[in-house]
Amino acid sequence: MTAVALTPSGPFSLAASMRFLEGFTPANYQGTADWVLRLAFPADDGHSTVAVAVRQEETAEGAAGPVRAEFTTYPDESGGSGEADGSGSGSGEVGRSDGPGSGEAVRAQLARVLSLDVDGSGFPELAAADPVVAGLMADYPGLRPVCFHSPYEAAAWAIIGHRIRMTQAAAIKARLAERHGRRVQVEGRTLYAFPTPPALLAITRAPGLTKVKIERLHALAEAADAGELDAARLRSMPVDDALAALRDLPGIGPFSAELILIRGAGHPDVFPRHEPRLHAAMAAAYDLGETASGDIRRLAGIADRWRPYRSWVALLLRARAARLSGPTP
Structure with missing residues (x-):
């Protein structure tokens, strides 16, 4: 060992x-x-x-x-x-x-x-x-993505x-x-x-x-x-x-x-562009309205504030969404 x-x-x-x-x-x-x-x-x-x-x-x-x-x-x-x-x-x-x-x-x-x-x-x-x-x-204090x-x-x-x-x-x-x-x-x-x-x-x-x-x-x-x-x-x-x-x-x-x-691969700084549940969670968290979840360019612009940890913040949003409405992939 x-x-x-x-x-x-x-x-x-x-x-x-x-x-x-x-x-x-x-x-x-x-x-x-x-x-x-x-x-x-x-x-x-x-x-x-x-x-x-x-x-x-x-x-x-x-x-x-x-x-x-x-x-x-x-x-x-x-x-x-x-x-x-x-x-x-x-x-x-x-x-x-x-x-x-x-x-x-x-x-x-x-x-x-x-x-x-x-x-x-x-x-x-x-x-x-x-x-x-x-x-x-x-x-979620201390939580990082678990890959x-x-x-x-x-x-x-x-x-x-x-x-x-x-x-x-x-x-x-x-x-x-x-x-x-x-x-x-x-x-x-x-x-x-x-x-x-x-x-x-x-x-x-x-x-x-x-x-x-x-x-x-x-x-x-x-x-x-x-x-x-x-x-x-x-x-x-x-x-x-x-x-x-x-x-x-x-x-x-x-x-x-x-x-x-x-x-x-554990990339820490990627904004997922093909994850509707994450986009819905972002729209709700930032009080953007339901239709904003389909505006990927707008959401990606918000996520730019999270650099160089865009993957990490997305994980926390997913964790909150899972807690509120059930698990996501």
Whole structure:
């Protein structure tokens, strides 16, 4: 088992992240009273699985402090199936320092998932110039976007969930993890990671998935294996170019492309232009009237005040909308 530390720059609350995950349908997350975040997911290398337990310390003054994680990586030797012991005594390769599954690589991936790879020290300053943002920060202190484990997993969710209810999609995704992903133990709890790309390629049928969706998932797995869904690569590209590249994937439209870039790659500064529920929430929050939710140019102009954290403020608006009217993707 390898231990790493993540020091937040700016406000961050792991407890707020966990509360958000409990209401985020794709995560299918069940929290615990000990406030330890337990996760299992395919590593960015595409050929190993990570089991991790995350805690946040308190400072002497009782404020939220550094984030510490203990993790184990397991190579995908059996095509994504099998069981591993999250205590570090399994057959996996633990804490290597010379490859994509190394401690530094996993640390970087976990930081991205929790949005701790972004300097958030300037985020509170937005509140001074925008009362709506100030209210959102007061309602959700320390909450940053909690991302999918990777662009690959975000894209898989988009394909699985196309034209079905989110609860149905979550059940299908969970079944795929249980039947084709790796089972791990993380501090007394059994978790199932989503299948790695090679494991996903091996699936020929699955309850709830049409032939077309399986074909699209196979194309996605091949794209991930080719490096086309690398988070750093997507975030380094101009936003329009990254979105266009994502839309080239079978089954990925404008809404899904934004989801993958923002919530998969963890881009902190993108205003979603294809999310009607967010636009309705903005129109209500800024008292613009119902028809304003369709004026994307006007809304994008308001969102320009949120730079360089447009994705973050959009997440807080979604969280409020979910609380008031039910969960959103």
